[in-house]
Amino acid sequence: xxxxxxxxxxxxVLQNSLFxxxxxxxxxxxxxxxxxENADINRTTFYAHYTDQYDLLAEIENExxxxxxxxxxxxxxxxxxxxxxxxxxxxxxxxxDNSKNLKILMSERGDINFQKQxxxxxxxxxxxxxxxxxxxxxxxxDEYFIFxxxxxxxxxxxxxxxxxxxxxxxxxxxxxxxxxxxxxx
Numbered sequence: 001x002x003x004x005x006x007x008x009x010x011x012x013v014l015q016n017s018l019f020x021x022x023x024x025x026x027x028x029x030x031x032x033x034x035x036x037e038n039a040d041i042n043r044t045t046f047y048a049h050y051t052d053q054y055d056l057l058a059e060i061e062n063e064x065x066x067x068x069x070x071x072x073x074x075x076x077x078x079x080x081x082x083x084x085x086x087x088x089x090x091x092x093x094x095x096x097d098n099s100k101n102l103k104i105l106m107s108e109r110g111d112i113n114f115q116k117q118x119x120x121x122x123x124x125x126x127x128x129x130x131x132x133x134x135x136x137x138x139x140x141x142d143e144y145f146i147f148x149x150x151x152x153x154x155x156x157x158x159x160x161x162x163x164x165x166x167x168x169x170x171x172x173x174x175x176x177x178x179x180x181x182x183x184x185x
Contacts (some may be wrong), residue, residue, distance in 0.1 A: 011049060013039045015060055015101075018053065022104045027057065027111075061105070061114045067094070068121050085172045091122060092168035095160065103160040106153070115156075119149045123179065148179045 003011075017039035021030045030053055036043050050056045071094070072087055095102050106115055123145070152175050159171055166174070 007049070010041060010045060011059075013041060014046065014049070014056060017041075018056055018060070019101050019104050022109050026109055027053070057111070060101075061111065064102070064105070065114070065117055065121065068118060072121065081176070085169075085176050088122065088172035088176055089169045091118075092171045095156070096164055096168050099160065099164065106157055106160055108157070112153075115153045116149055119152045123149070144182060148182050151182065152179065 014035060017035050018030070021034060021038060032043060032046060032053060035053060035056075036046050039046075050059070068091060071090055095106070104110060106118075155175060155178070156171075159166065164171075
């Protein structure tokens with residue numbers, strides 16, 4: 001069922017209010033009262049759409065994850081290096097286009113599990129696996145993947161925090177190359 005224009009507007013105002021508050025303080029310290037006052041919306045209206053601030057944040061994160069899954073899945077030949085970089089570039093361009101909000105979601109104030117999900121989807125859908133060299137313990141594969149995902153998050157956070165001094169294409173290339181090198185490929 002399609003949402004009404006009024007519902008879409010209300011949700012947009014609440015989301016913007018959440019991002020404004022997250023710029024100033026940790027998410028855990030944001031109250032429904034603050035959200036509503038900042039958005040100039042009463043609490044009854046808030047509760048008509050969300051159960052609490054965690055529900056609001058989850059909706060924002062789920063929309064972003066859905067976009068990432070759909071955009072990555074729509075691209076072909078994910079095992080090719082150039083195609084993988086193109087996919088990553090598209091993701092980074094999305095971050096540029098939505099930098100105001102994603103800068104907050106991907107910052108230290110954001111949800112680390114959401115951040116890990118973004119890169120896990122990206123690496124898995126791009127067909128990037130991290131085979132280990134013959135002399136290494138096969139249990140090390142998970143550690144490489146964790147290292148690459150967390151390193152990618154840190155690099156993305158740094159890029160966003162510094163107002164994206166490199167292009168989306170340059171960041172895609174850098175992260176792809178670093179991921180491949182760290183994975184022992």
